[in-house]
Amino acid sequence: MIVIVKPQATAEQMEHLLERIRQYGLQPMVSTGSERTVVGLLGDERLLPDGALESLPAVEQVMPILKPYKLVSREFKSTDTVIEVRGIPIGGRQIQVIAGPCSVETPEQMRSSAEAVKAAGCRLMRGGAFKPRTSPYTFQGVGDEGLDYFRTAADAAGLPIVTELMDVRKIDLFLEKGVDIIQIGTRNMQNFDLLKEVGRLDVPVILKRGLSATIKEWLMAAEYIAAHGNHRIIFAERGIRTFETAYRNVLDVTAIPVLKRETHLPVIVDPSHAGGKAWLVPQLSKAAIAAGADGLLVESHPCPEEAWCDADQALSPEQLTTLMGDLRRIAEAIGREL
Amino acid sequence: MIVIVKPQATAEQMEHLLERIRQYGLQPMVSTGSERTVVGLLGDERLLPDGALESLPAVEQVMPILKPYKLVSREFKSTDTVIEVRGIPIGGRQIQVIAGPCSVETPEQMRSSAEAVKAAGCRLMRGGAFKPRTSPYTFQGVGDEGLDYFRTAADAAGLPIVTELMDVRKIDLFLEKGVDIIQIGTRNMQNFDLLKEVGRLDVPVILKRGLSATIKEWLMAAEYIAAHGNHRIIFAERGIRTFETAYRNVLDVTAIPVLKRETHLPVIVDPSHAGGKAWLVPQLSKAAIAAGADGLLVESHPCPEEAWCDADQALSPEQLTTLMGDLRRIAEAIGREL
Amino acid sequence: MIVIVKPQATAEQMEHLLERIRQYGLQPMVSTGSERTVVGLLGDERLLPDGALESLPAVEQVMPILKPYKLVSREFKSTDTVIEVRGIPIGGRQIQVIAGPCSVETPEQMRSSAEAVKAAGCRLMRGGAFKPRTSPYTFQGVGDEGLDYFRTAADAAGLPIVTELMDVRKIDLFLEKGVDIIQIGTRNMQNFDLLKEVGRLDVPVILKRGLSATIKEWLMAAEYIAAHGNHRIIFAERGIRTFETAYRNVLDVTAIPVLKRETHLPVIVDPSHAGGKAWLVPQLSKAAIAAGADGLLVESHPCPEEAWCDADQALSPEQLTTLMGDLRRIAEAIGREL
Amino acid sequence: MIVIVKPQATAEQMEHLLERIRQYGLQPMVSTGSERTVVGLLGDERLLPDGALESLPAVEQVMPILKPYKLVSREFKSTDTVIEVRGIPIGGRQIQVIAGPCSVETPEQMRSSAEAVKAAGCRLMRGGAFKPRTSPYTFQGVGDEGLDYFRTAADAAGLPIVTELMDVRKIDLFLEKGVDIIQIGTRNMQNFDLLKEVGRLDVPVILKRGLSATIKEWLMAAEYIAAHGNHRIIFAERGIRTFETAYRNVLDVTAIPVLKRETHLPVIVDPSHAGGKAWLVPQLSKAAIAAGADGLLVESHPCPEEAWCDADQALSPEQLTTLMGDLRRIAEAIGREL
CATH class of the missing domain: 3.30.70.1140 (Phospho-2-dehydro-3-deoxyheptonate aldolase; domain 1)
Structure with missing residues (x-):
């Protein structure tokens, strides 16, 4: 100092x-x-x-001269950390696209979502049973039973599941249902009590970037999880808030190489929430992979216009399949695989 | 639409x-x-x-043509809501300055803080037993017993207390200790499970604005509390995040008249967190009152340089007393009282 | 409306x-x-x-229901505009990388820069004789004779030149020296008198995005040029100002597909000014091309550490050559060529 | 360093x-x-x-350890600079409110504007003959003859005039018409060639803050003017661009005390452009004065709804008079005069 x-x-x-x-x-x-x-x-x-x-x-x-983060930093561990989830590596040469609906709706919707995710070539599935919604009057997620619908559908397709945890009181339920990766959402990136609790678990965590969190704050939020014992953390860039109103958020691709330099942990990108529109997802996904992201979180739905939330940002099964093909070519162009 | x-x-x-x-x-x-x-x-x-x-x-x-908030809007209730806390009105003609230390440290520090707050002419006291800290390695608040130190010191001075709630699991403790106003901090403005829970309580809530929350999002966060039954909500502007690096945040004075037009609820300002430096507090406080704020949240400490956190933004007892005199003159100039 | x-x-x-x-x-x-x-x-x-x-x-x-821009909009012209500069197409299937030093320094530096740019496979060259510098005490560009050094070196290598115009009084000089593409810099994006003047010329214009210009403002700035008669306009995204301090600007890749939908004109990206560091240029360049950019503006220098300005963001000749190879693979992966 | x-x-x-x-x-x-x-x-x-x-x-x-600005800094000159314009001091104990229409329209409108400005108790007048407009298709100002209308009307009322210079080629006209204070607008804050030219004049300059200019960049822009010889510079805060969409800009009151600490030069505020709505002007004006501003730039019009531009932000003559009374009480409360 x-x-x-x-x-x-x-x-x-x-x-x-x-x-x-x-x-x-x-x-x-x-x-x-x-x-x-x-x-x-x-x-x-x-x-x-x-x-x-x-x-x-x-x-x-x-x-200050020293950086305030330790366990998550490259200085602490110089080689890339690869996180294995039921045998699927996140953070290595292979890129993972985690797809699925914004929210769990019905057993049938989840079954058909899982099949489409699998058929497109994705190896993990996302979906929310509890939804952080700006308005108290809109759909808040189907709740506890949603995890069952998700678990059942994903198991049938052989896909590990990623779902968001918003409340410390739901941790036991998440463990009981065997959630494979716990997602900490944008609005909870600095919910420090929640970070401490997932820091005590033996489950990988996807930590989304706060709406206007700096790289340093984001790394410090991960440090909270690591300092409590859980080192299996995946950063997810999902767009930042700026003055621009032509799109929902600005996907911060610069964050990808900067994080890869600062931390040994994997970095993925959520192009769906970044752009907020389905038609933007392909270009943003390609940019993210080209910039070095280790994977993507993509919203898809069997029938986007009937989705119970974020209908305008979900890909249809056909769009997801096309995207996977496009991304495979980009992955090869940069010496990785999808 | x-x-x-x-x-x-x-x-x-x-x-x-x-x-x-x-x-x-x-x-x-x-x-x-x-x-x-x-x-x-x-x-x-x-x-x-x-x-x-x-x-x-x-x-x-x-x-959209309609605004998404109802219960907190001026359309729902056109007259100003005055929230009474142990007989002290918030939101009326009288302006309230809520002062006290960033964090509860010791019984002695709280006793001496309370005396200084009272002596300066303030009618409510603030202080944190649980602290949301960016780093897991810094002081996280003294915890449960901190509420006792605070309660004892404030009772001796006859001051109602304001303190931050970060975790739903602490609600019973807050009720037991008779916290007079619960503060929901910046990082939890969209912690919807926490909002729902304080919405079920019969205790007034200070809802701080998120770091980059729009006015609409902030009103919707208050709507969460109101929709669950608690209508005693006080908005606290505390500076927003911008590109400027010369000061911590930008105090958004425009938010004051805009909120006063959109909602019937009281609006106060936290100049200490907005500017991040004690020397800025007087000018920002005067601006806030002149712009129509119903009160302030100000950090003060018996000996700022020895404070366990935010030492550079706390006012000394003498500075707090001087500030109260300055604000009294501004209050009179705009037809209010302090 | x-x-x-x-x-x-x-x-x-x-x-x-x-x-x-x-x-x-x-x-x-x-x-x-x-x-x-x-x-x-x-x-x-x-x-x-x-x-x-x-x-x-x-x-x-x-x-408002209608968009305020006309001539530059896709509604006005639905097909992509390809701008030819001495036979080199900008905006078509072929991607153009415009490389060269931040500033013109000496005849020798320009000669060696031009050779390196040519050798790397780029088809156009950039360089500034007049520099917009934040401080009045730093190097302001070599001025008029700089255009001669640039013209001579680029002609020897057979490269059209791109250089920044800051002052309406220099237009005659630019015409006399046959500048092939005039660049309007970030700080002059809304210098409306300058826009009107270049609107009267028969020279293509690269219009850089203002530091915090919205997409709409940027399109309207282009509309100024078009409304005065010059329809050969190229948009250049160069990073926007946000709250993040870990890098100079945030490259806004989302702007690329959004602009391509709103306008028929070409869109290129300046990864050097966006990131502000040479080591970031390759990843940002790849992201930009993958997202659909029609080209890049890249800073390169025969010996970066001796550059008279922005030494830390220029690529060496070797780095430029490597980058061109990497980009060629990305271009092919998305069905374009470099 | x-x-x-x-x-x-x-x-x-x-x-x-x-x-x-x-x-x-x-x-x-x-x-x-x-x-x-x-x-x-x-x-x-x-x-x-x-x-x-x-x-x-x-x-x-x-x-860096040292600040990059010299002539404009408090270290260079520790006492407040008071700039006299026809005997009217700017930067001293007396606060100046510079009022007048957004744009010069007709001789009659200027005459009636000047009378209202004078009657309200203001000592200087503003008005634009050349307007920086976002769209090429909207009214661009009446141009050269506008200065005559302005000069005539203001002379009749005995008011010095403030008007915006956008183009270096208009400097001779400005000198000929005896413009008392030249305003450099937001979009030209980093138009360095323009700054250099006004730096060579013997006329006070109001330098508006760029839309997203940092305090440091703004001070450096002033340093350009000072370095070329003109030390009579007045800073004008006019709101900054943020993520908030509920109002046009965010008035940055924190900038006032911070600038007053960093520079010896006067600091004024433009509440009209900051808020973008007439109904916000009174509260923002009071906040600015309470925070220590040396004056204001306020838009007023004989009949706001008929104004040729910015109709929704101009005060009527009655509103201006009321505002002056309100500000007088704030000025007295902080030991200054209006």
Whole structure:
């Protein structure tokens, strides 16, 4: 950590700063330049309370040197982590497309969804029994029995399941139903109590990026899960909020190579929520794979216009099949496989 | 709701659109203009699943006419709601400044905080026993016993208490300790399960705005609480996330008059989290009151530089007293009182 | 255009609204719904002054139905426009990578840049003689003679040149030197006097997206050029400003398919300015091509670390050559060629 | 400037870094910590080309210590600059409200505008003869003769005039007509050639903030003007672009105290463009003054609904008069005068 001292700081204020630094168990190193005095701190700067030095009268600015994340960082583990889910690798050479409906609706809809997902060549399936909806008056998900419909349909097709957990009180149910990957949604990326609880489980977690979460905040949210013991974390970029109103979110492809440099964990992309329209999904999916994503989360539905939610962003079975073919060519062009 | 039809839509696609509208129990009214055909929908458009019409081939764009919030809207109740907390009115002519430390630390710190808050002329006190922290490695709040320290100190000074609830499993504890106002924090503004639960309580709720929540999303989050039965909701603007890096957040003063027009509920402002620096608090506080806020949430600490978190944004007891004097003059200038 | 009437509007206010609409030469059509009255406007809504109806007491909201751009829209011309520059097509099946240094430095640097650009297989070259710099104290470009260095070097390699115009007073110089494509930079996207002037020229224009320009504003900026007579316009996405600080800008890949749907004009991408770092350029370039971009603007330099500006974002000749190979495979995977 | 060295940097890469630093005339000072090596640079870091060190293989991150602006900074001049315009002080204890129409329309409209501005107690007048409009098909300002209408009307009322300059080729006209304050608009904040030219004039300049300009970029734009000789610069905050769609822009009140700390120059606010609606202007104006602004730019019109542009954001003469009374009370409450 580097502390920039105000040019007008008095000797007394300076002394007070140095004293405080030592009180936190750190060693100050003062360099006096022509325009500014700078104090370097030797030791683990992560011990300092937030804002502790900034509040002192001598201080102009405090600049951290170390990154605040450890377990999820490339410095901690330099090789790519591959997460195996029932034998299916996420994070390796093979790219995984996780498809399925926005929400679980009926046993029949799930059966037919699972068949289409399987037929298109996908190896994992997604679907939500509990839905985070902006309005209290819209469909909130079918709830507990939805997990049964999903489990049954996916088992019949031999697909591991990914579903969203919103409430700590549902964890036992998720374990009982053998959810294969737990998804933490955008609105819960910084629901720290939920992160701590999934950190105690032995189930892989897909951690979606918050609507306006920085890369650093996202990595720190993953660090919460890892710090509580669960290292099987998959990052899912799903578009960020910007000033643009022509589409729902802006898919942040830059996040893909940046995350791959900062963390050893897999990175996937959700083009359906990013663009918010089915017709955008193919181009965004191709961009994500070309930029180095390890997989995708794609919404598909046996009959999109009849979907109970997000009807305008689901792919039909035919569209999903076509997409898989297109992505296979991109994967090969970059030396990977689908 | 208004549906704009694509110029190239076929008669068959158009018929399909009209059929779907009728299936949802709405009545379509077609107007054919020179450049576009427009379909108006008569009936309660809130019944339509999201994206249902957008997914149809005839549709260029769907534009809602009605606002999605009801119970919290001015249309539902045209007069200002005043929320009484132990006889202290929030939302009326009198402005309330809720002050206190970022986090509960020790019984002594809370005692001395409460005295300073009382002495400065504030009528309610804030403080957090559970802290949502970006890093799993920093201080997470003193936890359950913190509520005792807070309760004891505030009771001695005769101040009702405001504290943040992050986890549904702590609700019984909050009720047992008689928390006077429950705060839902920025990161939980769309934690819908938590909103539903506080919606079932008979305790006023301060609902902070999410980091990048739109006014509409914020009103809908309040609607969740109201729809479950609790109508005593106070909005707290606390700065939004933008591209600017010179300060932590941008205090959105425009939100104050806009909310006051859209909702009958009180609106307060948190200048401490908005600016992130103690030296900014006075100017931001004055701006908030001048713009029509019904109150403030201000961080104060007996000795800011020793605070266990956010040391750089807490006011000292002297600074808080000075601020109250400054705000009293602004309040009088706009015909209110402090 | 659709006008939503306030529920509390009086008959007199309503009559005033209808009168005003007729005064602007439009025909009002009133539909009375259960919760709102809506007025549709028949005629060319583009004739209404901004805010004219919004200012009336009866009006709750005004919603445009037509898009404000014409000449650049797909509705105006449904087939892709291919812009030929000295026989090189931009906007067709062949993808163009326009490479070269951030700034023109010396005749030797330009000669060696041009050779490397040519050798890598690029067909056009970029370079700036006039540089828009954030600071008045940094290098501002070599100026007029820079165009000579550029022209000479590019001619020797047989490459058409692309260079930025910042000042209307330099147009004669640009014409005299035969600049093949004029670039309008990010900071001048809404410099309307400059847009009008290039609109009068017979030279293709690359129009970069403003730092926080919406798709609509960007299309309207192009409409300025087209409305003054010059229809040879190429859009260049170069990253947008967001809250994220881990990289300079966020490359908005979603803009590519959305623009391709809204306009018949070519769309290219500048991955160098988007990411701001050379190591990000390959992944962003691949994403852009996979998403359907018609070309790229890439910074390259004979010796990046000695570049006079943006040293950290230029590719070396070897890196450029490698990139071209990688992009060729992506191009083939999507049925195009490089 | 502080350079953080990559943990994996080789001795050779480190030596290369030190060499390069010395080549730029700076002195490197190496500190080896337990986790990172840090190099401090002694000397004027402003001499380094952008990105020069970042491009080197040893470098993880470069952190500037000095601020890039000089002449406009508080460090350069610690006391507030008061700019006198025909005897009217801007930046002192007295607050100035500059009112007038969005655009000059007719001699009669300007005469009646000037009378209303004067009668309300304002001391300066605004109005645009040249308008930066998003669409090429809307009213672009009455042009040259507009300055005459404005000059005549304002002279009759004894008001100095403020008007926007968009094109360097209009400078002679502006000087000839004796424009008292030249306004540089939002879209031209980084039109560097225009900034250089107004930097050579002896006329005060109002520099509006770019739509998404950071405080630093805005200060640097002012530095361009100052570096070319003109130190009479007034900053005008006018709302920034964010994700919020409920109002046009977000008035950034935090920018006011932050600018007042960073620069000695006056800071005013444009509440009309910030909110985009007349009904928001009073609350935003009060907030701006309470936060410490030195003045306002307010749109007013003899008959807002007939204004040729921005009809929905102009105040009527009565509304302007009421506003002035309200602001006078706020000014007194904070120890200033209006």
